[in-house]
Amino acid sequence: MAERGRLPDPLELAALEDTAARYFHAKPERVAAAAGAETVIRLLPVLLGRVTVDIVGPTYGAHAEAWQAAFLAPMTIGQHQAEGSGADVLVIVNPNNPDGYTYTKAELTRILRKREAKGRWLVIDESFGECAPENTMTDVVSDRLIVLRSFGKFFGLAGVRLGFAIASPSFKASFRALTGDWPVCADAIAMGRQAYADIAWSETTLALLQGQAARLDEVLTSAGFEVKGGTCLFRLARHDRAHDWFWHLCRRGILTRPFDHTPNVLRFGLPHPEDFLRVQRALEAGL
Template sequence: MHDAAFLTTATRHGGGLMRAAAAYPDAPRPWLDLSTGINPEPWRGPRAPEAELNRLPDPAALVALETAAAAAFGSAPERTAAAAGAEAAIRLLPLLLGVRSVEIVGPTYGAHAEAWRAAAVATRLIAADQAAASQAGVLVIVNPNNPDGRLTRRADLIAMARERSAAGRWLVVDESFIECAPGDSVSDLIEPGLIVLRSFGKFYGLAGVRLGFMLAAPDMIQRLRDLLGDWPVGADAITMGRGAYAAAEWRSRTSAALDERAGRLDQRLTRAGFQIVGGTSLFRMTRTPHAARWFQHLCRGGILTRPFDHTPDALRFGVPTERDMRRLARALEAFS
């Protein structure tokens, strides 16, 4: 796969280091993956003991996980269901809600539109300033938005949730990156037409654990549990999720460290000629007229970033560790 072909495939979503390595076989190893918004310094609590890996997860342990997560979210256990990543819940929403139309505030994470279109639901992307007037059966808002970090304020979401609930319509708020803007979360809000999605892997840096949650009215939560079955997540997800969601001090310390590193990354990127146009403390969205050249240059240095087909002058950078920041700085300085 040559440079241009890989650039095209890389626009769908982040990750894909094996494809990157195949496209750039001479790039230095190991690759530095800055194409996603995953915390590079994960929570390092214990994994499941071997005995728990040797048997099916205990229902009581799943309840304990959902209770710990609900407490961290400001929700309640009966309104909180675990799934194998927020992605699993996204894919099941069309089956759960059974509506004829959905509007998605975009551009945003592509799995939302993919799920609804696969279910033959009329699907339309709309601008942020059109959201409050949406008459679709479901309105989807990713907050903070992926990939640009755009925020919809909590007060506006509350107003939309109440208005849509009163009209018998749904509001789905994907809060996969909300740890970067906790003040705008609506995870604690109780409205019959509100569904909130949460991700574990991004802020806690453990995307491979595959853990996420749906928050909704208890009857909707039960419907999701019926679809997922008795063992929606594995032993590692249960053990690590319980530990991480109880670690309030780690959460506070990590938030501060990510904010500081994101600020330093902005300085590096600005000096290299990038315009910072958005992001969160886990990723920074930039604009440059040379985005394709930058993407290929960085790949040749073993650094994977995120390009976009809908915005060809955009390039997104995950926020690296201090050590990896130095490697990125050298690659930025070598661009010509």
């Protein structure tokens, strides 16, 4: 249990970052804790300044919002345009939210080396990185690479508000200057240290989630959906009557995510095992 009657000790914060660094296979001096990956996203324009920005999309909307709030005009580019981006900053969400598109580590490394040579930044949001551990870039050392990681998604503790920036020591120092001496709360430090130290739990949980995602795909396919992608934490599925399915499921207390830019798809969060049967029955009932 965290000690809530005092401010977190700097040594406790350092211990969290050390534990997270081992989990990420990164160097501790490159790992900076934050109150969620969202905090890193919102502070990037402050830290990187007046730059041009390309964002591979469609993707998580907060990335564009952050740059727009800084009176910049980020451009959305396609997944196969990333390597040719000439912007000062290139933002890639990997695996992508909502379609789960994933660049391989080799592809990202090639993109990074080209950008390094021209003094350009590569920002990779790995909030769903646990779902594709073979492609993480957290162990790659580069002064032009910033990797974001989220605690809440894979560990199912979004309310803890814990995330990380993995970047150069100079970036970490600038970032810490903005977030202050207590960037995360005592509970986040305690939970993060325990969770990131339990590698066996992470490996077992990943295998379970992958199995549950495959099971959900079968149920969606039986209901007439075409599974278009996703990760082990969510699935993206297409149906010509996606709008009707959205309301059908809402009436049964099941919330999915529709998209204005692609109205014939829905994103399904992976149901908790106790809720899976209820989701399955709602899909089997049909429209």
